[in-house]
Amino acid sequence: MESNTSRIAVIYATAQGSTRDIAEFIATDLGSRGAEVELTDVEHAPDLSRFRAIVFGSAVHDMDFLPAATTFLHTHREALHNTDVWMFSVGLGPALRGPIGRRVGRIVPRKIAALVASVAPCDYRAFAGHYERAGISLKARTMYRLLGGGRYGDLRDWGAIRTWSSMIAQALGLPQPQSTTIAP
Template identity: 40%
Template sequence: MAFVRILYASEHHSTQEIAERIGARLRTHGHRAEVQALDPAPGRQGLDQADALVMGSAVHDGAWLPEAEAAVRGGAEQLREQPVWMFSVGMSAALPKPLRLLADRAEQPPIAALVDVVRPQEHRRFSGVIRREHLDREGAVLFRLLGCRYGDHRDWAAVEAWADEIAGQLDELPAHGPAE
């Protein structure tokens, strides 16, 4: 049994709910999982207080939220010394099919840079929830012009399957750290 900390940055709760689902799924596999929002204060993320980490952030303007980026950059050394999985929550499923295919193939440079800093076991991308009230006026106009769809685009089966994969990899880790 591993102690896993799931840290997230979420603006509209979509990423938070994905983090909570990952935590719940890891618990069904017998792991101890603690889910918490990333603390924007330096040194307050608890990066070194777990056997493994799962870190995720909402993606706005092609980048992780500032508190998530700060946690990665500020804790890079610690993050490279332990098993880490990363996930990003964007809106690719809200895009019309041709744009969605493009978005699914492209990695945003700011996110790719964070992945390079950490070198996680894996980085996954999920779609989240997009509602009209999440966008300013210009964003809403562009959203409509592109033919995008509002709604909850989370693929819970994919989230749970990924959590199951993480659980399997955790089972193979040597027991260490504050697992109790």
């Protein structure tokens, strides 16, 4: 039987690609530290029993994980309880600025909080994604600005993502990266 000592699954559900990009970054970082990493979207997730750890991420729409992510977490709850899991979400909340926006941005939506609690991961983080103005209604753009949003484009904080990935690596006892040029 093969050892899963340094096998990590990075599984994601994405709508427009931001979550996939973050998952790819994390997988590359963990792989550069000597781990054997399998990166896959949630629809093609591997047998979880083969892995020492799982990093799971989903885009946030309507204050909830994507339906495929929610289904996956419910279906695999028992397997997830038998391994180390780290979870992340990608949405607008972390990109909000100003006194109201920062406060609102730190709130974990109720449905997501319930899913996170049901899995009991080692850690959960929310990251900002890529947000384009095109195709967004005037009402949504106005709400975004009132909450301290206002910037559009790539709002991801790659430094925070790198720090979180390093925290996962440290928790798993992985060495420092063999290459220092992991670019988003």
